[in-house]
Amino acid sequence: MPEAARQALADAVGAGGLLTDPADCWPYGYDNSRRQCLPQAVAFVTDAEQVAAVVRVCNAHRIPLTARGLGTGTTGATVPEPGGVVVSFERMSRILAIDPANRLAVVEPGVVNDDLQRAAAEHGFFWPPDPTSAAVCTIGGNLAYNAAGPKAVKYGTPRENTLGLEAVTGTGERLRTGVMTSKGVVGYDLTRLIIGSEGTLALVTRATLKLTPLPEAKRTLRATYRDIHSAAAAVAAIMAQPITPCALEFMDAAAIDMVRRFSDLGVPDGTGALLMIEVDGPADCVDAAAEDVGAAARNDGLIELAVAADKDEIAALWRTRKALSPALRHVAPKKINEDVVVPVARIATFIDGLEHLSREHAITIVNFGHAGNGNIHVNLLVNPDDPDEMARAAVCLSAVFDLVVELGGTLSGEHGVGLEKRDFVDRELDPVAMDLMRAIKRQFDPNGILNPGKGLPPA
Template sequence: MPLPSTLLDFLHEAFPSGAVSTAEAERRACAGDNSRLNTLPDAVVFPTEHAQVEALVHACREHRVPITARGGGTSSTGASVPLEGGVAANFMRMDRILRIDPDNRLAVVEPGVTNEALQLALAPHGFFWPPDPGSAPWCTAGGNLACNASGPHAVKYGSTRDNVLGLRAVAGNGESFRCGTQTTKSAIGYDLTRLLIGSEGTLALITEATLKLTPKPLAVRTLRASYRNTAAAARAVARIMAQPATPCALEFMDALALKLAREHQPEAGVPVVEALLMIELDGAQDALDSAVAAVESAARVDGLVQLEVARDEAQTRALWAARKALSFAQRAATQHKINEDVVVPVSRLPELVDGVKQLAARHAVPIVSFGHAGNGNLHVNLLPRDVDEIERAYAALPGLFALVIALDGTISGEHGIGVVKREFMPLALPAATLDLMRGIKAAFDPDGILNPGKLLP
């Protein structure tokens, strides 16, 4: 249904020329994301300042029109798809880095700045922002906040939620507010900052974020360990994470992942084993030798086939070749990849990988397991190649999530819930917890205009 003419007239008055559009091309650009879901919004607005966002929310609330915030559109869960039409608030023009403060290890940014642009701006100051999703060149800080993104380095530095000090936002009731502080310690009541992070734009629209920065490490070392089976690799992960030198990355690849990478890029030298760990350590140069020695010792469990340590940049690239080849191998295998990001306790990784193998056999669809082993966060990628396999792949998802919950895990580690996983939320959380979350939603967004149809079942 078209937007009320009074709302459109107001938006054209409140926003500068070219910042409000009902043209099909711009609506279509905001209709989908990496979930392959697609719904056209009725209009697109491009805010460039906080006051415009506040005016937008007030006007949409008055007319009971939904608002869906979006940045780079890289979500794999449909979190940024405007399921009920309404207005898509595209924050890509609100992309300023307002302040970089090295003395206080913080940066103040608008939500539309991309993760990569932020990292490039921080590098000359000797700092970085730890969240490092694979979509960094395209995803925005606002999107990282919305789904609590992380990436390989979360094992040492934490996810987005661990690296934000404060926010400025507009709640669904139209009220502007600030939460958090510019200090790393605070004990002043409810932590609304952490509440908003991961809420997928269902509570408030974030217009400014104060980010906690980390000094760039002076040196990095890379190791690759190959194992006869997943159980041996999992034992090694537990031992590595139990010693003081925490890796900045600890990645896992199963046998099928290695096979795909080997077939796609034979020159990469991918070993023929059942499980592989990529381990990265960072820090001061003079401290890395002892850290590497400690990790080497922890990685040497029964079932180890080979342990390699890179001594220079060329060797580092060679060791990472298997992991890099996998991304291209999956794209070559199918355009219909279903990417899940489940998490289990590290000790239960073998049960997860074995259970996934059984699901793949039961549903006759290829499934690859790889990812952030140090957190127990695996990307379980279903790779259907035709219509029948696509149907069987989606039929396998309830079994995957039931397996994860049975292993004391959770159904998402960094991608969020959106609409794709919404129906499985009762598996992950008790009814009483979901009711409390609905109460929080009602307090922030009493008319339910912010990103309706997402997150809460």
């Protein structure tokens, strides 16, 4: 980096705001994809004007710039380019307002998801996006990936739960998008365009989020099935009746077997698939809602339908589901974790196809995820030290993506594209749409300094 650029960055963020020693910068060069790249500098911004100043310096010197929350993403979208600068939002983490009557919160991007939830809960509200990493991921990251979680089936993703943004373009210009209200149709929808763009269009410096009232009560059910077909039929039946669950999670046989190795699941023998179902609402309604959803969950393949009676039982039921990710880390040296989506009615066909691909390529595949959205986390378990297995896995993964597209699905429901899926997205995206996306990118970031190489393959 030219000394003038380093000095200008230091001037932009003030004393103590810039790291340039490689040893200091190293921890800011990775994310949960386990990819890593050393940035030339890390700039800790504390307000929007600093963000704009940093971007202007990088733009003037054509230095690639990658925004970073707390690095929990799984696709490499926060891994910097070689020679790039990381803008860390960890010191820009204030909750600026919680406004119950207007059902909104105003936050800086570095706010941790759980911290917002706690602040909103004091007023009887929550922000629906609830990634598994909520305790350690930031709102800025949630917006960058349009990250969601189990509650999305009822309450939507960040795109449905964000009213407006403040952001900085690739030329360092500050802009304001959207509204403070739950309706607004003046101008084009730049808010949702920026959400999910993985820091390639603009850096969010402030977000106005739509809050939802906390439900009074919740009921948790666990349904076990003989096979995936019965479970998938139950999912379709549940989604075709009036009560929308606030979580509808599933695990396939391989996932159940995996957890069994590490903990007492308490699921009946012969379980080939499992659903976790939650309903929420007014206290005097959730029992009836649980009954209705339970009725839809019943079919010939149901083995057992368990309703949690109290908090301990809820925790016990969720233990199975939550034991899964750690179990996977123990079982295989590496998991290739994809979060594809297929239409709900095609989940069974998809899982059948995955079993076929697993046998064909001799790769263990474990599946779980947000069944109500058709959002399936497909995990290929592999040993990176076995080049033959890694080669088979690559071919298998490619076939998985083809199957998803063939079934009318999408390659990512909530993890985003980043580097991991970048070279596959042209299988899904329309070529005219992709050209327009690249053209839009050039309007926001004419010199291509904002997180280059992420999200879309080179033209």
